[in-house]
Every structure is written in structure tokens, then in C-alpha cells.
Amino acid sequence: MATRMTAGRLAAARFSPTIRRPFTSQPPPPKEGSNILLFVGLTAFGGAAHYYYRHSPYFNGANKSTEVDYVQVYKDVADLLEDNDYDDGSYGPVLVRLAWHASGTYDVDTKTGGSNSASMRFEPEALHGANNGLKVARDLLEPIKAKHPNISYGDLWTLAGVAAIQELGGPTIPWRPGRTDGTSAESCTPDGRLPDATKKQDHIRNIFYRMGFNDQEIVALTGAHALGRCHPDRSGFEGPWSEQPTLFSNEYFKVISEREWIKKELKNGGWQWVDKNNTDVMMLPAEISMFNDKEFRKYFELYAKDQDQFFKDFTNAFAKLTELGVPFKGDEKVYKFETLPVVVTNNPT
Ligand code: HEM
Numbered sequence: 001m002a003t004r005m006t007a008g009r010l011a012a013a014r015f016s017p018t019i020r021r022p023f024t025s026q027p028p029p030p031k032e033g034s035n036i037l038l039f040v041g042l043t044a045f046g047g048a049a050h051y052y053y054r055h056s057p058y059f060n061g062a063n064k065s066t067e068v069d070y071v072q073v074y075k076d077v078a079d080l081l082e083d084n085d086y087d088d089g090s091y092g093p094v095l096v097r098l099a100w101h102a103s104g105t106y107d108v109d110t111k112t113g114g115s116n117s118a119s120m121r122f123e124p125e126a127l128h129g130a131n132n133g134l135k136v137a138r139d140l141l142e143p144i145k146a147k148h149p150n151i152s153y154g155d156l157w158t159l160a161g162v163a164a165i166q167e168l169g170g171p172t173i174p175w176r177p178g179r180t181d182g183t184s185a186e187s188c189t190p191d192g193r194l195p196d197a198t199k200k201q202d203h204i205r206n207i208f209y210r211m212g213f214n215d216q217e218i219v220a221l222t223g224a225h226a227l228g229r230c231h232p233d234r235s236g237f238e239g240p241w242s243e244q245p246t247l248f249s250n251e252y253f254k255v256i257s258e259r260e261w262i263k264k265e266l267k268n269g270g271w272q273w274v275d276k277n278n279t280d281v282m283m284l285p286a287e288i289s290m291f292n293d294k295e296f297r298k299y300f301e302l303y304a305k306d307q308d309q310f311f312k313d314f315t316n317a318f319a320k321l322t323e324l325g326v327p328f329k330g331d332e333k334v335y336k337f338e339t340l341p342v343v344v345t346n347n348p349t
Contacts, residue, residue, distance in 0.1 A: 066150050067150070068148055068150045068151045068155075068177065069148065070151075070155075070159065070177060070335055070337075071335070071337065072148070073144060073148050073151060073156065073159055074159060074162075074163050074335075074337040075340060076144045076147065076148075077095070077141070077144060077159065077160045077163040077164070078163050078167045078339070078340045079340070080140065080143075080144075081095075081163075081164060081167055081168075087228075087229060087245075088228075088229065088240070088245045088246050089246060090164075090168065090246040091136075091137070091140055091164075092164035092165075092167060092168045092227060092228075092246060093164070093168075093227040093228025093229070093245065093246070094133065094134070094136055094137045094140075094228065095137050095140070095141075095157075095160045095161055095163075095164040096161045096164050096165055096224055096227055096228070097134065097137065097228065098120075098134050098137035098138065098157050098160065098161065099115070099157050099158045099160060099161020099162070099164075099322060100161065100221075100224070100321065101120065101130060101131055101134060101194060102114075102115045102118060102120055102154065102157045102158065103115040103158065103321045103322050103323075103324055104193070104194055104195075104207075104211060104321065104324075105119075105125075105189040105193040105194065106210075106211045106212070106324035106325045107189075107193070107210055107211070108210060108211060108212040108324075109210075111325060112189060112325070113189040113193060113324075113325060114324040114325025114326060115154045115157065115158050115179055115322055115323075115324070115325070115326060116154050116179045116180065116182075116325050116326045116327065117154065117179075117180070117181060117182030117187035118152065118153035118154040118157060118179070118181050118182065119182050119185075119187040119188045119189060120134065120138070121138070121153060121181075122182075122184065122185040122187070122188050123185060123188075124185070124188060124191070125185075125188040125189060125191075128191045128194075129191070130191075130194040130195075130196075131194075132233075132234040132235065133231060133233070133234035133235075137157075137160075138157075141156055141157065141160055144156065144160075151177075152177075152179045152180055152181045153179075153181050154179025154180070154181060154326070155177045155178070155179045158175065158179070158322040159175055159177075161318075161322065162175045162318075162322070162337065163337065164227075165224075165227075165248055165318070166337065166339050167339055167340065168227060168246055168247060168248045169247050169248045169249060170248030170249075170311070170314070171311040171312070171314060171315045172315070172336050172337070173315050173318055173319055174315075174319050174334050174335065174336055175319070175322070175334070175335050175336075175337070176323075176328065176332040176333065176334045176335065177332055177333075178326055178327070178328045178329065178332045179326050193207070193210070194207070195207045195208075195286065196286070197235065197237065197284040197285060197286045197287075198270065198284075198285050198286070199285070199286055199289075200285075200286065200289040201286070201289040201290045201292075201293040201296060203286070204218065204286055204289075204290055205218070208221075211321070211324060212320075212324065213317065213320075213321075215295050215296055215299065216299050216313065217313070217316075217317040217320070218290075218296070219290070219296055219299035219300055219303065220299065220303065220310065220313040220314045220316075220317045221314065221317050221318065221321065222252075222287065222290070223250065223252050223253060223303060223310055223314055224248075224252075224314070224318075225241040225252050225287070226241065226242055226244075226245075226247070226248055226249055226250070226251045226252040227245060227246065227247075227248055228240065228241075228245055229241075229245055230272075230282065230284075232266075232267075232268070236266065236268050236270055237266070237270070237272050237282065237284060238266065238272070238282065239272075239274070239280050239281060239282040240280070240281060240282070241255060241256075241281065241282065241283065242255050242281060243278070243281065249307060250303050250304060250306075250307040250310045250311075253300055253301075253303040253304035253310065254304045255275070255281065256283060256287065256288075256291050256300060256304075257291075257300060257301060257304045258304075259275040259276070259277070259278075259281070260275070260276040260277070261273040261274070261275065261276070261283060261288060262274060262276045264279065264282075271285070272284060272285065273285070273287075273288050
């Protein structure tokens with residue numbers, strides 16, 4: 001059985017006892033007793049100077065305490081994804097949805113919204129219908145925020161989305177820090193900025209054009225529905241988009257292009273599409289409208305045939321999505337995180 005190395009084991013490996021730097025030669029013996037006083041004085045002075053160095057804002061060293069180990073944050077997120085008691089066994093999909101809903105509120109004309117302020121922490125945005133169920137994802141990340149208090153929520157949520165995509169088999173997505181958190185509900189965006197799944201392709205176009213995306217980018221981004229499922233108590237829809245909802249691949253495009261779709265009435269009065277031969281697999285009304293649109297269709301067909309092209313286009317579009325409206329200074333390090341190693345343990349059989 002293959003399994004991940006746990007956070008505990010990773011931590012144990014990193015915090016091995018410090019090895020003291022040895023003298024290159026023996027230190028000279030003290031010559032006289034009066035040197036003891038000099039030693040005590042110098043030690044006290046050294047300690048005070050060190051304290052001042054670490055705490056004074058005039059020294060670069062003072063910034064050290066605000067640094068964030070983003071590679072460690074990635075590992076910590078990757079370590080908490082798997083949970084056999086949750087949905088299909090992974091929190092990855094709901095973390096991708098959190099990153100997308102935090103970012104997809106951007107309005108290119110007014111330059112408001114986006115992941116910068118992490119405004120979904122506040123009401124009313126936390127209560128917007130489109131964000132139903134995302135408390136699960138926000139709460140899940142709280143222990144990581146507590147462990148890395150200097151990371152902003154906007155950085156944490158977008159990094160978690162990147163980690164989830166990569167750890168579930170998706171492409172490496174460049175990511176950089178730089179989001180600062182809003183401090184009140186004033187940063188909330190108005191309701192209605194995220195797509196409504198009951199509407200048609202024109203609505204989807206308007207929503208994504210408002211963020212600054214074109215048709216090809218819209219279709220590429222929607223391929224994230226390879227992951228996860230709809231929940232009756234969140235969106236009102238029900239079921240996954242494929243039989244493998246914890247694997248990031250171009251499966252979504254194959255499924256939508258190759259299956260026969262029939263309408264299914266839902267208990268709440270709504271409806272959705274389901275695969276005639278496996279009614280557990282579903283599509284949203286908006287998605288089949290998109291698929292039937294001539295301009296969108298060519299990208300659905302392209303990505304169904306060519307996973308490499310999908311991965312390339314998805315990488316660019318998702319990185320762009322998570323950076324909408326973020327006031328980068330320009331000198332931020334761009335991270336390309338490595339996926340966690342899979343550790344093979346003893347096979348119990
Ligand atoms: C065409 C526009 C889109 C519509 C109408 C739409 C709608 C939805 C709906 C209704 C759900 C189900 C929520 C639930 O009941 O839990 C959902 C889930 C999801 N969406 Fe989208 N979405 C769209 C675009 C996107 C984009 C651009 C991404 C990411 C790049 C994305 C990622 C996800 C993921 C990963 C889930 C699964 C969440 C889970 O399993 O908990 N979606 N979406």
C-alpha cells in the first residue's frame with residue numbers, strides 16, 4: 001500500500017538535533033582570572049546587542065520574524081488532503097473551489113474583488129449562496145494559519161488550491177505571495193459575481209469576461225470540474241462530473257463530449273443533466289449550454305483529445321485567476337512547488 005509521509009514524520013526529519021559547530025582547533029586556555037570579568041561583560045553586551053538586532057526595525061534582521069515558509073505551507077496542505085470519511089476521500093476539490101471563489105469575484109473595470117483581501121471571511125460574502133459549503137474549506141485551513149501566522153488568508157487559500165490541484169495529479173502551477181487581508185466587511189464584494197449554474201452560456205461569458213478571461217480560458221478553467229462533486233445541501237445539485245472525482249485530468253472533457261445526457265428532476269424543484277448510462281454522473285445546466293455553443297465547443301473538443309494542451313492552458317488560466325487584482329510589487333519569488341513524495345510502507349497482506 002502506498003501512503004503519504006505524515007506531517008509528524010516530516011517534522012521529525014526536519015527537527016533533528018542541532019549539530020554544534022566544532023572549533024577548527026582547540027580554543028586557547030584563559031590566561032588570567034581577570035579575563036572572567038571581561039568575558040561576563042562581553043557576553044552581557046553581546047546578548048543585549050543581539051536582542052536589539054532582532055527587535056529593532058532599523059535592522060534587516062528584524063524582518064525575519066515575518067517570513068513565511070511557503071514550501072512548508074504547501075507540505076502542510078498536502079498532508080491534510082486525504083480523509084476517507086469526507087466525500088470521495090479528499091478535501092482537495094473543496095479547496096480548489098475556495099481558491100476559485102475567493103479569486104473569481106474580480107471586476108476588471110472597477111478593479112475590485114479578487115483574492116487580495118480574502119473578503120469571504122466576512123459577512124455578507126461568507127453567506128452568499130455561491131459560497132455555500134466553503135466554510136468547510138476555510139475551517140480546514142485554520143490550523144495551518146495558526147502554524148504560519150504571518151501568511152495572509154488570500155495567500156493561504158490560493159496556495160491551498162494550487163497544492164490540491166498538484167497533489168491530485170494536476171499540473172505544476174506557478175504561485176507567488178503578495179496578498180494582504182482586508183480587515184472588515186468593507187472589502188466584501190456584492191452578491192452575484194460568481195456564475196449561476198442554472199443559467200445559459202451567455203451568462204457564463206458575461207461573468208468571466210468581467211474578470212478578464214476569453215472563451216478558451218473559460219473552458220480550460222471549467223475543466224477543474226474533473227474534481228469533486230455537487231452537494232444537495234450546498235448548491236442543490238447532486239453528484240460528481242466523472243467516476244474519478246479525486247484525479248485531476250482531462251476526464252471532464254471526455255465525459256461531457258462522449259456521453260448521452262438526459263434531464264433529471266431534483267427533489268428541490270430544480271433539474272440537472274445526468275449520464276444516461278450512469279445516472280450518478282452529472283452536468284450542470286450551464287455546462288451543457290456551454291458545450292452546445294459553437295465557440296466554446298471547439299475548446300471542449302480540443303481538451304478532450306489533448307490532455308497536455310489542457311494542462312498547459314489550465315496552468316496559465318488558473319495562475320491568472322488567483323492573481324486577479326493582487327497588487328504585486330514585482331519582486332516576489334515565484335514558487336513552483338514539488339508534489340509530496342509517495343512513501344511506500346509495509347504491505348499488510
Ligand atoms: C462555468 C462556471 C462554473 C459554474 C456554473 C460552477 C458551478 C459549480 C457548482 C454548482 C458546484 C457544486 C458546489 C457544491 O454543491 O458543493 C461546483 C463545484 C466545484 N467547482 Fe465549479 N463552477 C464553475 C466554474 C468553476 C471553476 C472556474 C473552477 C476552478 C477553476 C471550479 C471548481 C469547482 C470544484 C473543484 C468544485 C467541487 C467542489 C467540491 O467537491 O466540494 N468551478 N461548481
